[in-house]
Amino acid sequence: MAAERRDFYEVLGVPRTATAEEIQRAYRTLARRNHPDVNKEPGAEDRFKDITEAYDVLSDPKSRRKYDRFGAQWRQVPDDVEQRAGARQRAPAGAGFPGQGAGFPGQGAGFGGRGGFGEEVDVEDLLGSIFGGGQGRGGDRFGRGPVPGADTQAEITISVEDAYHGGRRRITLPGGLGGRTREYEVNIPAGVTEGQRIRLAGQGSGGARGGPSGDLYLVVHIAPHPRYKLSGRDITLEIPLAPWEAALGASVPVETPGGVVRVDVPPGTSSGRRLRLRGRGLPNPRGAPGDLYVQTKIMVPAQLSDAERRLFEELATVSSYNPRGDR
Structure with a gap:
C-alpha cells in the first residue's frame, strides 16, 4: 500500500513525538474527511485505507515501538529481537550487552520519552463508532466523553410546484458502502430555491461513545419545467x-x-x-x-x-x- 512507502507519521500529519491523544485526534479528522461514505473524490478510498493502516500501527504501543526502531521493515523483525533491543535500551550503562551503547542502532529519541499510550485502541471500535457502526465494545480507552457523528450530504430533485408549495415528501436515497437504500420523510419548505440545503437532524453518521448522530443535509435541485423558468425566486x-x-x-x-x-x-x-x-x-x-x-x-x-x-x-x-x- 502507499502507506508502506511513506512514513506513517507523515500519513497522519503528526510529529514522531505525538501523544496518543494527538494521533487519535489526527486519525479521526482524516478518517471523517476521506471516508468513502462522505468523500466521493477519486482516491479518497485509498487515502482512507492508508490512514487506517497508519493509525493501526501507531495506536498500538508494541507495533509503534517496532516501527520507530526499524521503520518500513518493522513487520519483518521477530518479537524477540524487538524485546532484546528494548532491554538494551532500558539497561543501565555497563549492565550487560557488552559492546552496546546506551541505545539501539538507528533508534530515535526512544518511546518512553513520549508520555506513552497507556492501553491499546481498538481500531474497529473507533471506526464503527465514528461512521455509524454502534457504540463500540471497549468504551473510551482515553477517558474522553461522547463524540458526535459526522454530518453527511445528499442531493434531491423536486418540481417547481413542490418548490412553490412545499409540504412533506417521502424520498429514497442510496445507502453507503452496503448499497442499501433508505427512506426519509422530508419537510420541504415553501419557497425553497435551487442549491438550498434542507437539514435532517440526527440522520447523518452515528456518534461515538453515546454521542449524538450527525445531520444529513439535502441539497435541493429543481427540475426543468416545460412552462416555467426559474431565476432565484422569480418565475418567467x-x-x-x-x-x-x-x-x-x-x-x-x-x-x-x-x-x-x-x-x-x-x-x-x-x-x-x-x-x-x-x-x-x-x-x-x-x-x-x-x-x-x-x-x-x-x-x-x-x-x-x-x-x-x-x-x-x-x-x-x-x-x-x-x-x-x-x-
Missing part, C-alpha cells in the same frame, strides 16, 4: 396572444404554480413584451417573495376561415401601420 412564463388581444388589450387567464391569475394585457402589446406581476413568484418565508414575469407571444391562426380572411384583408387595406417602417 410565456403567454400566447391572438393578434386582436395584443392590439386591443385583454384580460387573459394564466396558469401559474400558485393557481390561475388574470393578466391585464395593455392595448398595443407587441410580441416579446414582459409583464410583471409583483409577488407572484416563489414565496419567501424570511422576506419578500419573487415576482412572476409573463412574456407575450402573438400567435396567428394556421388556417383562416373565409370570414377571418376577409376581415384580415380589410384590415390590411384600411391600416396604415408598417411594422418595418422604423428599420
